[in-house]
Amino acid sequence: MRRGLALLLTATLALSMTACGGSKGAGTQKSEKGDGMTYAVEAGSAGEAVAKEKGFNYNSVSSQADALMEVKSGTSDAAIIDLLMAGAMIGEGTSYPDLVHTTELTSEKYGVGCRKGSDLASYINSVLADSYADGSSQEIAKKYGVQDSLLEQEPCEFKQSDSDSDVDYIKSQGKMIVGITEFEPMDYKDKDDKWIGFDADMARLVGEKLGVDVEFVVIDWDNKVMELDSKKIDVVWNGMTLTDEVTKSMECTNAYCNNAQVVVEREK
Known part of the structure; x- marks a missing residue:
């Protein structure tokens, strides 16, 4: 009986964790409509809004700087950040010389x-x-x-x-x-x-x-x-x-x- 209750509790907990939304610290938000990549985005940002709108899999983090760290470490495949920040923080002579910005998603x-x-x-x-x-x-x-x-x-x-x-x-x-x-x-x-x-x-x-x-x-x-x-x-x-x-x-x-x-x- 105890074993059955324990298994039921574990299953319920797992389901509740899976149902959590895309707020900061909620982990990767998966979508069947995405392109197969996981994007790091700042929670509450325009980048997160774009990821939701386009049906991307995304991982909400505390800041855009953290999003870049996710890409550098390989935790996420890519990041969605502001163009002005990308211009200042990635590429030759920066802390992220091996990162480049590719697609422009919005203006x-x-x-x-x-x-x-x-x-x-x-x-x-x-x-x-x-x-x-x-x-x-x-x-x-x-x-x-x-x-x-x-x-x-x-x-x-x-x-x-x-x-x-x-x-x-x-x-x-x-x-x-x-x-x-x-x-x-x-x-x-x-x-x-x-x-x-x-x-x-x-x-x-x-x-x-x-x-x-x-x-x-x-x-x-x-x-x-x-x-x-x-x-x-x-x-x-x-x-x-x-x-x-x-x-x-x-x-x-x-x-x-x-x-x-x-x-x-x-x-x-």
């Missing part, structure tokens, strides 16, 4: 995410517009090699909320908390452990205009909306693709950069 645009209804998005739009007009954003883009992806910004005037102003809230706190993941060339650490990158530098520019400090906090990308709504962070500024899901759940800025989701594989 998309980056934006900055704030709490739904937040006037901070309008403020950031005004800074993006002014910095494009005076050439400072182009100079920052050249510094990190993303100048060809930068989008022209139309003149934009800040419209402050009559009540519950996030801009006033941030000023009262004396700092703007920016949610990020490590994502070269947008947000990454230099040899002195300082956050740098195009997005990091632009966030500091906004902080400077607001007269507040800027604090960078590494977040679980899958929980970015929750982090915003709970006010653990004030903004998501990390090469974020403006998907329908993102724009419905956040107050987003105008698009500021072109991007694509690409397949990265070991060079054959």
Whole structure:
């Protein structure tokens, strides 16, 4: 009797584990429609969305950097990551000299995410517009090699909320908390452990205009909306693709950069 119960419990546990969805740490998600390869993707990312849409077998990991490590180690056949990250992190002279990007799966645009209804998005739009007009954003883009992806910004005037102003809230706190993941060339650490990158530098520019400090906090990308709504962070500024899901759940800025989701594989 005990042996029968033990076998039943084992079978039930196995079935429940198999039924788990494609969230971070859930392992490989299998599909009969895929191409037979297993792709490493960042949980909650545009890359994961593409993998789901195309019916690929995929393995959700914590970051796009981890996705590259999966390919390097042979745990996954390929990764789906942002084109801008691929340009900075793979190929000759990088930590992944034997990796190449092949197929371009999507074309998309980056934006900055704030709490739904937040006037901070309008403020950031005004800074993006002014910095494009005076050439400072182009100079920052050249510094990190993303100048060809930068989008022209139309003149934009800040419209402050009559009540519950996030801009006033941030000023009262004396700092703007920016949610990020490590994502070269947008947000990454230099040899002195300082956050740098195009997005990091632009966030500091906004902080400077607001007269507040800027604090960078590494977040679980899958929980970015929750982090915003709970006010653990004030903004998501990390090469974020403006998907329908993102724009419905956040107050987003105008698009500021072109991007694509690409397949990265070991060079054959």
